[in-house]
Amino acid sequence: MIPNQLIEQLQQAKHLVILTGAGVSAESGIPTFRDALTGLWENFDAEQLACKDGFLADPSLVWGWYEWRRNRVLKAQPNPAHLSIAKLAKRVPKLTLITQNVDDLHERAGSLDVLHLHGSLHHPRCINCGTPYRHLETEPVGSESRIDPPTCSRCKGLVRPGVVWFGEPLPADQWALSEQACQNCDLMMIVGTSGMVWPAADLPYMAEKLDVPIVQVNPTITSFNGLAKFNLCGKAGEVLPKLYAATFSDL
Numbered sequence: 001m002i003p004n005q006l007i008e009q010l011q012q013a014k015h016l017v018i019l020t021g022a023g024v025s026a027e028s029g030i031p032t033f034r035d036a037l038t039g040l041w042e043n044f045d046a047e048q049l050a051c052k053d054g055f056l057a058d059p060s061l062v063w064g065w066y067e068w069r070r071n072r073v074l075k076a077q078p079n080p081a082h083l084s085i086a087k088l089a090k091r092v093p094k095l096t097l098i099t100q101n102v103d104d105l106h107e108r109a110g111s112l113d114v115l116h117l118h119g120s121l122h123h124p125r126c127i128n129c130g131t132p133y134r135h136l137e138t139e140p141v142g143s144e145s146r147i148d149p150p151t152c153s154r155c156k157g158l159v160r161p162g163v164v165w166f167g168e169p170l171p172a173d174q175w176a177l178s179e180q181a182c183q184n185c186d187l188m189m190i191v192g193t194s195g196m197v198w199p200a201a202d203l204p205y206m207a208e209k210l211d212v213p214i215v216q217v218n219p220t221i222t223s224f225n226g227l228a229k230f231n232l233c234g235k236a237g238e239v240l241p242k243l244y245a246a247t248f249s250d251l
């Protein structure tokens, strides 16, 4: 059930910020990180795979794991949650989409100017000189495949995934634009994030400090439940189309 007050606030919103996490891609078949049993961190060791030291210790294991994830994304399709977010951008005067995800499903759903706080699977670069690397082709890979990472065409350094690893700073431009949006919006929506990784999890608190109403879409309780004025308990791929239809269908 979508509260009438939320419908009104969405209809009147001048600047909507949406912060998404892995949950928005779950219905596209992309594993989240912390869901019990299915989450990536249930089955893989983050310390070994999602950090620079882990990559340097075993480049083939880490590169192979990210290639497996990238191939899963290439085979996946945007789900109704991604599509509803892209449609919302056409109905509100200004929408800033901030994602913690490293897939390109928001872009493939039609969202523009997506702010990627944690980088992207689709933009690897040289670990030494930062030269971008363009993937030549996609070989089907399993999760256990070891694949030697490519080497940089300029300096022969190892090519690394274009994601932000634990202990690394977020891209300064993406963070600055995200902070600015959260401090200037009049409605904020949090979709599919456990709120357990900082500084991304700080963004809703910035908005709340300025009395910006927050709506959360998540099938489980998170640390944001106390912050949100509206908690829509459900899957993003089911809730967001309903929210869009209830808000804009008769306009």
Ligand code: APR
Binding pocket: 020, 021, 022, 023, 024, 026, 027, 032, 033, 034, 035, 039, 100, 101, 118, 191, 192, 193, 194, 195, 196, 197, 217, 218, 219, 220, 222, 234, 235, 236, 237
């Ligand atoms: N619709 C909406 N939310 C969902 C769905 C769904 N269909 N399925 C799961 N969720 C919710 C879960 O309840 C959980 O709250 O999505 C959230 C996923 O949380 P995490 O797995 O922790 O993912 P996320 O919050 O994006 O993690 C943040 O942690 O490991 C790092 O860099 C990684 O960007 C990631 C960051």
